[in-house]
Amino acid sequence: MKEPLAADDPILSIRNVSKRFGAVSALENVSLDVQAGEIFALLGPSGCGKSTLLRIVAGFESPTSGELLLDGRDLVRLPPNKRPINMVFQSYAVFPHMSVARNVGYGLQMERVNKHEITVRVDEALEQVRLGGLGERMPDQLSGGQRQRVALARALVKRPRLLLLDEPLSALDAKLRDAMRLELVDLQSRTGVTFVIVTHDQGEAMALADRIAVLEGGRLRQIGSPQALYHRPVDAFVADFIGTVHAFGVTRVERIDDALLRVQADGLGDLVLPGSLPPGAFEGGRAAPGFKVVVRPERIGVVLEPPGDAGRVVVTGTLGDIAFQGQHSIAEIRLASGRSISAVIGGDEAAAFAAHPIGQPVYAHWAVEHLALLPERAG
Amino acid sequence: MTHDDALAIAARTRANVVNPLRGRSRPDAFDYSRRWSLRTVFALGCVFLYAPIVVLIVFSFNDSRRGGNVIWKGFTTKYYAKAFANEELMLAFANSLTIALVSTVFAVLLGTLTAVLLWRFRFPFKPLVEGLVTLPIVIPEICLGVALAIFFTRMGWMDTGGLAWPLNLSNITIAHITFSFPFAALVIRTRLQSFNVETEEAARDLGASEWRVFFDILLPHMRPGLVAAALLSFTLSLDDFVITFFTSGPNTVTFPVKIYSMVRFSVTPEINAASTVLIAITLVLTWAALRYQRTWKE
Numbered sequence: 001m002k003e004p005l006a007a008d009d010p011i012l013s014i015r016n017v018s019k020r021f022g023a024v025s026a027l028e029n030v031s032l033d034v035q036a037g038e039i040f041a042l043l044g045p046s047g048c049g050k051s052t053l054l055r056i057v058a059g060f061e062s063p064t065s066g067e068l069l070l071d072g073r074d075l076v077r078l079p080p081n082k083r084p085i086n087m088v089f090q091s092y093a094v095f096p097h098m099s100v101a102r103n104v105g106y107g108l109q110m111e112r113v114n115k116h117e118i119t120v121r122v123d124e125a126l127e128q129v130r131l132g133g134l135g136e137r138m139p140d141q142l143s144g145g146q147r148q149r150v151a152l153a154r155a156l157v158k159r160p161r162l163l164l165l166d167e168p169l170s171a172l173d174a175k176l177r178d179a180m181r182l183e184l185v186d187l188q189s190r191t192g193v194t195f196v197i198v199t200h201d202q203g204e205a206m207a208l209a210d211r212i213a214v215l216e217g218g219r220l221r222q223i224g225s226p227q228a229l230y231h232r233p234v235d236a237f238v239a240d241f242i243g244t245v246h247a248f249g250v251t252r253v254e255r256i257d258d259a260l261l262r263v264q265a266d267g268l269g270d271l272v273l274p275g276s277l278p279p280g281a282f283e284g285g286r287a288a289p290g291f292k293v294v295v296r297p298e299r300i301g302v303v304l305e306p307p308g309d310a311g312r313v314v315v316t317g318t319l320g321d322i323a324f325q326g327q328h329s330i331a332e333i334r335l336a337s338g339r340s341i342s343a344v345i346g347g348d349e350a351a352a353f354a355a356h357p358i359g360q361p362v363y364a365h366w367a368v369e370h371l372a373l374l375p376e377r378a379g
Numbered sequence: 380m381t382h383d384d385a386l387a388i389a390a391r392t393r394a395n396v397v398n399p400l401r402g403r404s405r406p407d408a409f410d411y412s413r414r415w416s417l418r419t420v421f422a423l424g425c426v427f428l429y430a431p432i433v434v435l436i437v438f439s440f441n442d443s444r445r446g447g448n449v450i451w452k453g454f455t456t457k458y459y460a461k462a463f464a465n466e467e468l469m470l471a472f473a474n475s476l477t478i479a480l481v482s483t484v485f486a487v488l489l490g491t492l493t494a495v496l497l498w499r500f501r502f503p504f505k506p507l508v509e510g511l512v513t514l515p516i517v518i519p520e521i522c523l524g525v526a527l528a529i530f531f532t533r534m535g536w537m538d539t540g541g542l543a544w545p546l547n548l549s550n551i552t553i554a555h556i557t558f559s560f561p562f563a564a565l566v567i568r569t570r571l572q573s574f575n576v577e578t579e580e581a582a583r584d585l586g587a588s589e590w591r592v593f594f595d596i597l598l599p600h601m602r603p604g605l606v607a608a609a610l611l612s613f614t615l616s617l618d619d620f621v622i623t624f625f626t627s628g629p630n631t632v633t634f635p636v637k638i639y640s641m642v643r644f645s646v647t648p649e650i651n652a653a654s655t656v657l658i659a660i661t662l663v664l665t666w667a668a669l670r671y672q673r674t675w676k677e
Contacts, residue, residue, distance in 0.1 A: 058580075058584060059583075059584075060580055060583075079583075080580070080583045080584050081583050081584070081585075081586045081587055081588060082586075085584075086584055086585065087580075087581070087584050089577040089580065089581055090577070091575055091577045093575060093577035093578045093580065093581035094578075095578055095581070095582070095595075095596060096578075096600075097599040097600070106582070106585050106587075106595075107585035107586055110585055110586035110587050110591065111586055151581075154581075154585065155584075155585075158585065158586070244381065244382055297382060320386070321386050321389040321390045322389060323382075323385035323386050323388060323389035324389070325385065330382050330385050330386060330389075332386045332389075340386075342382040342383075342386060
């Protein structure tokens with residue numbers, strides 16, 4: 001008999017996986033665990049290795065080195081058709097010469113499930129993705145969104161341990177994307193299947209995933225919940241990839257005590273920040289190269305009069321363009337150094353600023369605790 | 380949208396950039412049919428392409444023994460009867476159909492394997508193999524004909540008249556496979572270019588073995604290509620003259636070779652009739668293939 005899995009035993013364990021294509025290194029020493037029942041996102045810019053990692057899990061590529069465990073059992077040697085893992089491809093890969101029902105039933109047919117059960121389970125799966133009654137349609141009679149549902153049903157009908165989704169929302173238009181996002185979350189909670197999603201869209205990852213792994217240049221940058229990545233990024237790359245940040249170069253770092261740092265930053269002057277010294281930041285009183293202080297545009301306020309309160313970072317600049325976004329607007333502030341930063345401001349504020357000409361002197365300010373000292377690249 | 384993009388758009392709007400989509404487009408420059416010069420070229424093209432064929436068909440019904448293709452002497456179908464009664468002609472016709480059918484089967488089979496090999500796999504000297512496969516297409520037919528004739532003579536395979544049907548046609552059939560399978564491979568390979576490799580991976584993902592993938596996914600995708608390749612091989616074989624002329628013996632005459640030998644005496648309406656029948660067969664086959672492809676698509 002199989003030992004029952006402990007609650008925190010990972011369903012999928014990726015250990016020290018590297019992949020090289022000739023001289024090109026696509027993945028370097030990536031280790032991560034996926035927990036049962038979660039939606040896990042692999043996030044990164046194109047070429048970061050996230051798709052390669054997904055294809056390794058599916059079995060279409062084999063790792064150059066490293067281990068892959070599903071429920072604690074080795075996966076590397078199993079060919080894709082023997083893995084209890086199914087995938088929804090980016091192109092959906094619906095078989096064009098088969099009806100919807102035959103598409104969905106194909107995987108069960110390969111398992112030699114009897115005809116009656118296939119019919120029952122196919123109908124059930126089609127209901128699940130809200131395609132009930134469309135079983136006799138051919139794929140070219142379906143919309144893009146419907147084809148994706150066929151691909152979903154086709155994978156879920158096999159009751160896989162793991163469902164892999166390659167850029168599931170990228171081919172849909174904006175409105176459909178929002179609907180499908182909710183539906184994927186709903187589908188996951190109804191079926192209980194663990195989802196692993198590959199995406200380059202941080203908004204998509206934030207909205208869908210329980211946990212996100214950020215990859216860049218074949219390396220794992222950070223794993224965490226969307227909140228953790230947003231509030232406690234390990235480096236300036238993650239901070240800028242999850243949302244937007246404005247980064248300022250750092251010339252000097254000094255430790256005041258365990259909870260306070262003195263930092264000299266380009267264009268911001270001398271600052272006292274709460275926080276401890278990140279490892280490697282301190283080299284004989286000077287900041288090591290590659291350290292930045294970063295602030296998010298949504299933390300920046302813009303005013304016409306100098307803000308009096310202490311404990312705030314204040315920079316002077318002039319008003320640039322204001323981009324209307326609906327609920328909020330984005331204001332451009334041109335700093336004396338010649339660079340521009342953006343600030344997210346409310347609708348009323350935006351309306352007030354619209355009365356002022358471009359070039360109007362303004363003050364951008366934010367609380368000092370919203371400034372974070374980060375290395376450019378961690379690890 | 381990033382903040383930079385949003386701000387760039389805001390700046391453009393403020394600068395009141397003129398919308399490039401404004402203003403009406405000119406009348407369609409590609410409206411060919413309105414120009415008399417292009418109409419004339421089109422008409423001339425049609426005349427040169429189809430007039431000879433129309434003349435051939437019309438004069439197959441001409442009631443005139445000599446100079447059958449010059450003066451119209453009245454309508455008759457007797458030359459069709461005569462052609463069908465001509466045993467040698469009918470034997471040549473049967474030979475041609477047999478060769479075409481058998482060589483088509485082999486050409487499509489070999490063509491499929493070649494196309495899949497070249498499309499799917501990477502192996503040493505692949506460009507060389509690709510070049511060798513297409514070689515029979517570019518080599519002048521006369522050279523291929525002579526080469527095959529020498530080959531079969533050396534093999535002692537030239538005089539096949541004594542063998543039982545259809546083995547007496549084996550050397551011609553092999554010659555036909557040689558020149559038609561590269562065409563089949565080319566057509567099928569073109570079809571494979573539009574194959575979505577993700578569907579193959581999806582089938583593997585759903586539990587299909589490589590063989591199941593081939594029969595369930597790849598073969599159905601190739602089907603229109605297979606039909607086109609078969610049609611092409613069949614017509615290439617049916618009307619081949621040069622290579623067949625070099626490889627046929629006195630007792631293994633094909634339809635085009637027979638017609639040629641008849642034309643050497645005079646062009647009688649009988650030849651017109653036989654040719655018209657050949658045209659009809661080709662048209663019917665093409666129509667059937669197109670129809671088959673359409674119903675399959677639906």
